[in-house]
Amino acid sequence: MLNIPDSPYERIVIIGAGFAGINLAKRLAKKKYQIVLIDKNNYHQFQPLLYQVAMAGLEPSSISFPIRKMFQKNKNVHIRVTKAEEVFPDQKRLKTDLGEIYFDKLIIATGADTNFFGDKNFTNLTFPLKSISEALSLRNAILTDLEMALTEPDYEERQGYIDIVVVGGGPTGVEMAGGLAEMKKYILPKDYPELNAKEMDIYLFQGGERLLMGMSEASGAEALKCLETLGVKVELKKRVTQFDGKFVYTKDGDKIRAHKVIWAAGIKGNFLKGLEKDQTERGQRLNVDRYNQLQSHKDIFAIGDIASMTSEQYPYGHPQVAQVAIQQGITLSKNIVKGFTSPFEYKDRGSMATIGRHRAVADLLKVKAKGFIAWVMWLFVHLFSLIGFRNKVVVMLNWFWNYMTYDQTLRLIIKAKKLPDTKSDHIS
Amino acid sequence: MLNIPDSPYERIVIIGAGFAGINLAKRLAKKKYQIVLIDKNNYHQFQPLLYQVAMAGLEPSSISFPIRKMFQKNKNVHIRVTKAEEVFPDQKRLKTDLGEIYFDKLIIATGADTNFFGDKNFTNLTFPLKSISEALSLRNAILTDLEMALTEPDYEERQGYIDIVVVGGGPTGVEMAGGLAEMKKYILPKDYPELNAKEMDIYLFQGGERLLMGMSEASGAEALKCLETLGVKVELKKRVTQFDGKFVYTKDGDKIRAHKVIWAAGIKGNFLKGLEKDQTERGQRLNVDRYNQLQSHKDIFAIGDIASMTSEQYPYGHPQVAQVAIQQGITLSKNIVKGFTSPFEYKDRGSMATIGRHRAVADLLKVKAKGFIAWVMWLFVHLFSLIGFRNKVVVMLNWFWNYMTYDQTLRLIIKAKKLPDTKSDHIS
Numbered sequence: 036m037l038n039i040p041d042s043p044y045e046r047i048v049i050i051g052a053g054f055a056g057i058n059l060a061k062r063l064a065k066k067k068y069q070i071v072l073i074d075k076n077n078y079h080q081f082q083p084l085l086y087q088v089a090m091a092g093l094e095p096s097s098i099s100f101p102i103r104k105m106f107q108k109n110k111n112v113h114i115r116v117t118k119a120e121e122v123f124p125d126q127k128r129l130k131t132d133l134g135e136i137y138f139d140k141l142i143i144a145t146g147a148d149t150n151f152f153g154d155k156n157f158t159n160l161t162f163p164l165k166s167i168s169e170a171l172s173l174r175n176a177i178l179t180d181l182e183m184a185l186t187e188p189d190y191e192e193r194q195g196y197i198d199i200v201v202v203g204g205g206p207t208g209v210e211m212a213g214g215l216a217e218m219k220k221y222i223l224p225k226d227y228p229e230l231n232a233k234e235m236d237i238y239l240f241q242g243g244e245r246l247l248m249g250m251s252e253a254s255g256a257e258a259l260k261c262l263e264t265l266g267v268k269v270e271l272k273k274r275v276t277q278f279d280g281k282f283v284y285t286k287d288g289d290k291i292r293a294h295k296v297i298w299a300a301g302i303k304g305n306f307l308k309g310l311e312k313d314q315t316e317r318g319q320r321l322n323v324d325r326y327n328q329l330q331s332h333k334d335i336f337a338i339g340d341i342a343s344m345t346s347e348q349y350p351y352g353h354p355q356v357a358q359v360a361i362q363q364g365i366t367l368s369k370n371i372v373k374g375f376t377s378p379f380e381y382k383d384r385g386s387m388a389t390i391g392r393h394r395a396v397a398d399l400l401k402v403k404a405k406g407f408i409a410w411v412m413w414l415f416v417h418l419f420s421l422i423g424f425r426n427k428v429v430v431m432l433n434w435f436w437n438y439m440t441y442d443q444t445l446r447l448i449i450k451a452k453k454l455p456d457t458k459s460d461h462i463s
Numbered sequence: 464m465l466n467i468p469d470s471p472y473e474r475i476v477i478i479g480a481g482f483a484g485i486n487l488a489k490r491l492a493k494k495k496y497q498i499v500l501i502d503k504n505n506y507h508q509f510q511p512l513l514y515q516v517a518m519a520g521l522e523p524s525s526i527s528f529p530i531r532k533m534f535q536k537n538k539n540v541h542i543r544v545t546k547a548e549e550v551f552p553d554q555k556r557l558k559t560d561l562g563e564i565y566f567d568k569l570i571i572a573t574g575a576d577t578n579f580f581g582d583k584n585f586t587n588l589t590f591p592l593k594s595i596s597e598a599l600s601l602r603n604a605i606l607t608d609l610e611m612a613l614t615e616p617d618y619e620e621r622q623g624y625i626d627i628v629v630v631g632g633g634p635t636g637v638e639m640a641g642g643l644a645e646m647k648k649y650i651l652p653k654d655y656p657e658l659n660a661k662e663m664d665i666y667l668f669q670g671g672e673r674l675l676m677g678m679s680e681a682s683g684a685e686a687l688k689c690l691e692t693l694g695v696k697v698e699l700k701k702r703v704t705q706f707d708g709k710f711v712y713t714k715d716g717d718k719i720r721a722h723k724v725i726w727a728a729g730i731k732g733n734f735l736k737g738l739e740k741d742q743t744e745r746g747q748r749l750n751v752d753r754y755n756q757l758q759s760h761k762d763i764f765a766i767g768d769i770a771s772m773t774s775e776q777y778p779y780g781h782p783q784v785a786q787v788a789i790q791q792g793i794t795l796s797k798n799i800v801k802g803f804t805s806p807f808e809y810k811d812r813g814s815m816a817t818i819g820r821h822r823a824v825a826d827l828l829k830v831k832a833k834g835f836i837a838w839v840m841w842l843f844v845h846l847f848s849l850i851g852f853r854n855k856v857v858v859m860l861n862w863f864w865n866y867m868t869y870d871q872t873l874r875l876i877i878k879a880k881k882l883p884d885t886k887s888d889h890i891s
Contacts, residue, residue, distance in 0.1 A: 038614040077874070103874070113657070225532075228538060446532070447505065449599070
């Protein structure tokens with residue numbers, strides 16, 4: 036059992052401490068409910084800046100926040116660090132790694148993870164970028180391969196170590212490619228004077244016709260221009276079909292030598308067993324109505340990336356972005372507290388992506404911005420969205436430092452050490 | 464081959480980027496030598512603060528500094544991240560994980576690692592604290608076990624998760640035990656209100672008659688007093704003889720339930736194959752003369768923790784502390800540049816240990832300090848010894864933050880992710 040004390044209040048179990056789950060839990064915590072918040076990590080992670088962790092521009096702790104600290108003042112919130120395994124809707128029962136729990140209401144805010152579209156090689160051999168651990172793993176690989184390149188006399192073999200292929204032209208792919216291009220320009224010559232930085236190629240493959248399909252055409256075009264100025268080899272309308280750990284192959288017959296492929300080509304919902312009936316056909320999301328309620332179980336709700344809600348304006352579902360998750364968390368809290376009277380309306384505040392040190396693109400309602408102004412906007416929006424005063428200060432200092440010096444001191448290859456044999460590894 | 468370019472200058476190969484190796488390399492880098500600096504990590508780590516990383520008080524990056532950044536301006540310094548495997552003294556040849564290299568002079572600054580005295584269970588089941596990876600592993604284990612304790616209904620089983628045994632009453636053991644006691648006092652009640660903090664016991668076992676044997680008797684007594692005030696169960700003259708992952712056994716028949724044993728009971732030199740003749744009997748150190756020269760090979764030197772140098776004042780060798788390593792690095796650089804005219808003289812600047820938030824002990828020449836004053840001294844000495852302006856600032860901010868709030872936001876259980884199958888794991 037999860038060892039949750041009895042309570043006179045209704046028990047609301049929330050799975051997932053991402054943007055959706057946290058925003059819901061924070062509001063319900065102030066009311067008379069017993070909240071059980073379940074996550075497989077003991078921290079909330081700020082996904083939009085994961086790529087900067089991978090680039091050794093930020094520390095993991097700067098974009099993570101311990102969940103327990105967030106709710107230190109709410110004695111009615113019980114946090115359990117465990118993995119939700121299966122729900123039994125008719126019995127209002129949830130099975131987790133640490134035991135079972137009964138709920139009055141269940142909120143599924145499990146988010147989305149990388150979609151490798153069933154390809155085993157993509158799954159096993161490429162680098163996804165959806166968690167802190169994955170970002171650190173990529174950071175270690177980039178730095179380790181640069182060390183290996185130093186002692187590799189053969190040009191072709193060396194290319195394998197230093198060239199990097201990014202797959203997917205959404206915000207993650209664009210921001211990652213831009214960051215790598217700046218690493219090549221500013222860091223490589225200083226840290227690795229023995230390597231020829233010009234030998235490093237950064238590829239960005241995008242299956243669609245343009246970059247940033249979720250944003251305006253103008254922003255997509257601007258991103259392309261910026262990346263090409265930085266030297267990124269952007270390949271539009273090219274589909275990566277195969278990767279064997281050494282070479283990347285495209286549908287058109289290209290073959291590129293690179294050991295590192297960053298996979299940012301799609302996501303799928305983190306599906307929970309027991310809700311097969313509610314699942315969508317595409318992207319493993321859960322069909323919900325405008326109150327985020329599952330169609331088949333009136334006490335189960337889904338919010339954020341895992342939820343698929345259609346409306347007149349969004350006939351194919353809402354975009355899987357932080358703003359939708361935050362707003363759904365807030366709206367559901369109101370509906371739970373006040374009775375279900377406010378159907379969800381998405382207020383699109385716009386979207387933005389940064390490309391390197393002082394360029395960005397932003398689509399805000401009717402206004403489009405680009406260049407330095409968009410970049411400053413991007414900085415502020417991300418800074419203010421971070422949870423925790425310390426994190427805001429540390430990230431701001433880091434960015435300022437990077438901007439002034441072009442040169443962080445975070446390029447550390449810190450390998451994990453195996454835990455002693457006795458240590459349980461329940462939390463994965 | 465390590466792929467080091469030809470040079471008209473004498474080639475000095477330095478193994479180890481600890482205090483000794485770095486201080487030597489920095490000085491020689493300004494002279495006409497070709498320096499090859501080898502370390503298995505790409506960073507220098509500040510060992511005296513490792514325990515604060517384990518306690519989630521500091522980030523790994525705050526006490527690490529990338530070696531490449533340190534030598535960005537020295538084109539005559541070649542850094543190779545690899546493990547030195549064996550030396551062939553007569554051929555002036557060194558074998559590493561990445562290939563072989565010839566040297567004119569070889570400096571062994573490989574430091575020391577934890578000594579488990581040959582016990583398999585101690586080696587496999589306890590937590591040592593000599594590297595960043597080990598500190599993070601301990602941090603994860605402490606936090607994970609607190610999560611496990613939450614859902615463990617049985618008192619005895621719960622004790623296994625939350626009690627911690629520290630073995631060794633030197634500075635590391637004393638500082639770690641003090642840190643744990645403060646965690647119990649200030650963090651546990653806030654982050655884990657569902658646990659009864661009083662159930663947590665922290666044991667410190669010391670085989671000798673008193674704590675801090677390397678310091679004055681007064682300081683040892685003061686440390687004991689402080690730890691006992693903090694609630695640490697200090698057990699003097701008790702030897703831990705066995706640990707099976709669940710229970711700790713002492714020579715006197717004590718049996719304590721604890722899954723985590725922190726092993727700070729001794730160190731041994733990181734010995735390099737090929738130098739068996741020069742090895743000491745105790746602690747695997749290398750016998751050197753007053754110029755840090757090996758007796759059997761005049762072009763091979765050892766400095767820092769790995770070196771065993773005796774003098775009238777130190778008939779059993781110098782203490783294995785940072786100050787000796789730094790001073791030997793500096794002295795050897797002078798001797799190499801100017802001819803061997805300055806036998807090493809250790810200037811003992813004293814030693815200190817901190818116990819918790821504002822207590823410390825310090826033995827400085829004839830002066831002994833304790834309490835708040837010693838603690839402020841401890842802060843300044845450690846802050847100024849850190850490499851890198853950013854690290855000094857970040858550590859100072861962190862300490863200030865901790866001091867004001869008693870409450871860091873670094874309590875993150877970040878598990879390593881396995882690298883994709885293709886990734887070479889040469890750097891270990």
